[in-house]
Amino acid sequence: MKKNFKWKDILMLQAVFFIYSISSVVSKFASGKELFSLEFILIYGLDVAILGVYALLWQQVIKHFELSVAYANKAVTLLWTLVWSLFLFHEHITVWKGAGILLVMTGIFILNGEEGK
Numbered sequence: 112m113k114k115n116f117k118w119k120d121i122l123m124l125q126a127v128f129f130i131y132s133i134s135s136v137v138s139k140f141a142s143g144k145e146l147f148s149l150e151f152i153l154i155y156g157l158d159v160a161i162l163g164v165y166a167l168l169w170q171q172v173i174k175h176f177e178l179s180v181a182y183a184n185k186a187v188t189l190l191w192t193l194v195w196s197l198f199l200f201h202e203h204i205t206v207w208k209g210a211g212i213l214l215v216m217t218g219i220f221i222l223n224g225e226e227g228k
Contacts, residue, residue: 120175121223124184127168132191134161136199183222186215 141154173181196202
């Protein structure tokens, strides 16, 4: 069931994972709130809404890819998590974390290159 894909499809897939990564950011903000407070409930409500949008978009995107390829691309959320942790939460990024992300991204590029042939 190999399909030829377009770069537009890959960009859409990556955009869906970008949206998914925002859920992690919202969850981290909620974790700093008192359990079951109004702020906590509202922030987690936003998180559920983001995950709902992600789920709907995911269903549309996987029509254009083999499921194994689409799911393997989900690893790009590691890159987005690294970006969020650096810029939003000012967390320390080690050389090993950077090397790991680079290795994962290389695998994604190789996988997408093989899928397009």
